[in-house]
Amino acid sequence: MSLVKKLVDTQLAEAGIEVSNALCEHFAFTRAQLFDIVRIGEISTFSELIDLHGSGHGCDICRPVAASILSSLGKGHVLDRENAALQDSNDHVMANLQKDGTYSVVPRIPGGEVTPEGLIAIGQVAADYGLYTKITGGQRIDLFGARIEQLPQIWKRLVDAGFESGHAYGKSLRTVKSCVGQSWCRYGVQDSTTLAIDLELRYRGLRSPHKIKLGVSGCARECAEARGKDVGVIATDKGWNMYVGGNGGFTPRHAPAPPRTSRPKLVRATDRFLMYYVRTADRLQRTAPWLESVEGGIDAVRAVVLDDSLGIAADLDAAMAAHVGAYEDEWAATLADDSKLSQFASFVNAPATPDPDLAYVQERGQRRPAAEDERAVLIAGASIPVRNEEVGV
Template sequence: MVAKKYGLYCKITGGQRIDMFGAKKGDLLNIWQELVDAGMESGHAYAKSLRTVKSCVGTTWCRFGIGDSVGMAIRLEERYKSIRAPHKIKGAVSGCVRECAEAQNKDFGLIATEKGFNIFIAGNGGAKPKHSELLAKDVPPDEVTPLIDRYLMFYIRTADKLQRTARWLENLPGGMKYLREVIIDDKLGICNELEKQMQELVNSFFCEWKEAINNPEKRKMFQQFANTTERQETMEVIQEREQERPTYWASESAKYDFKGHKWSTLAWQPIIEAKHFEGGDSANVKRGETQLAIFKIKGRYYASQQMCPHKRSFVLSDGLIGDDASGKLWVSCPNHKRNFELNGTEAGKCANDDDINIAVFEAEERADGWIYLRLPPVEELDSLLATGKWIVRKDEGNQPFEKMDGYLKGRTSKKPSERTIMKTKEPVMVGGCGGPGLDW
């Protein structure tokens, strides 16, 4: 109901979560109000924290299951949800050695045995996949949580920032042997302390979205523009599986010389009250039909166009701010990390893509409590930077499945009498658990 009401694109993730995409910033709090009222919580899709604990159906529904993988996964996810770590953490629980939950490529994974669970750690997929390593065998269910508590807390306390568990274990002096000595044999005498610290972390849980819904100051952050309640579409949508999704990115960047554009005249104009920046350091504002980004950095103000020319996405006010020893400042596009200078003689230049640049504008705070920008007339500004001029249209991007869709066009289910049945010369033997036959 929520997805249909707000036009959200839905899918079930590989980690068994429900994803809903395409929410507009101005709708987020209303969406989460309905989800929270229904008893749901954030899945922490982007945080450096536990993402999910995947599971197979286990003994409840599978004849091969040895352990209750669903029950264990629920309990582990309830314990570790939202805990912050040096990097994202993924878990899984499989009910037998057939490993349907893929527990052996996770930061922690359990596989049920006749005596309990085998615990595997420090695995991951991604650009540099790594098979996880066996930490302990036949661990009784009651002892699983204390052991994972120690492992995760030792990782949190000793890993570098943005270091996954796989790389951490590879760089840990003594490797797995030393880790077992620390968190199983208690070589350093810190096991109780690690468990205590994890409990403190677990006790700190709260639903961030519920907090935002009930906080009037945070609610103000969820407008598309900081200076008006108006909205603008920034990309056209297409239909897929009877759902809406954004069209493909434009195949070409906007290579116009925004930085070098010559305006007929520039004048100081009040745009937004300075008090807006008491709770943040950036704002997306609307002037005419143009979107502009304003940044407050070390007490001074800077402004630029909101559109990143690389893929014509209107996101620069949400970018990360960087600086260097020389005093140079830049904003990094949150989508594809194009870095644009905000000050100095090269303001507007893209440091890592010579084909693109942005327009920048002088900004200052005045005694009347407003932020002023030195801008051209509205009509002239819109003629170059209006959102409607640069919005990505349906027919602009590459269509990667156009030929493939031709093969599938008109494909429908056939009647049993019309199907081609594969026949084998010998009967196929299907083995039971541990028996001969097909390799499951």
């Protein structure tokens, strides 16, 4: 769809017809302009934003965009006051909605490193709640089949075991994939696991125009597939090579060639690259198409990040430092606030009643949602008892 829109817009522009870049009918600005409006105007709520700079009541395009921008700028928890009503369905319950109406739960496992005790804790939660478990491509464990009213109980167990939100539901940093690097591997030339963990802990919770994935490989053999990530790092015996703009998904791309750098410079460059992307990319635009859309392309972004060509590097650094300093685990904060927990119910008039329509079958030792032809056939519908006056029953 984005390619079709680009083609149509290009043709319209060539035909001399003005093409609107407005976010939606409620805001006559691009996402990047809206970000600056919120940041510079120190706006902290959607109501304030639409009253001052928009019209109407908002829609399913501008409301999640505003929620993301407010979150990127540290304007409160995603379920705080009116923020809750702005979120997409996944952010709204901080879990991933599945095809049968249940949710999946993904605790953060920084760098893919987990202790045996952590694995046991996750496994015990899965066993106790009958959740289907699967290792994800981002080196963590996805627990499927949680009912909405079970989410707080499950997260209480996970938080008590030392886990935190993995933000699998958000347009934000997902994972930093890594290999074992020089700690264990005979070929490793740098400690890729430690760097991956440090990067994941630094950027966790950073809301962005789309999901962000990073990767760190301990040598040129590239076992962490870092060049297919938004930011990829590959160790050399002299330092780290940094790649940006790699994507999987519908349009796989390899990130372009990098500068070689030391660890402090790498972290600073990553800070600036991500914050510049967060501020200026379009809605639902990943880093690869963003790099293509920036005037001057990757060379211009490289100049901003490495040479401060726009004079905004200090501002980008300060913004990332503010994000790192203000981070809190969204699920731990939710568990501590009864007003946020009240929305986790299948039925508002029967909060403790599970959805009776869920049906599962066993497959390879775990349960999965039953397909239509696997559901029990309903032979007789619900019966309504009728009083029989003649026999008095």
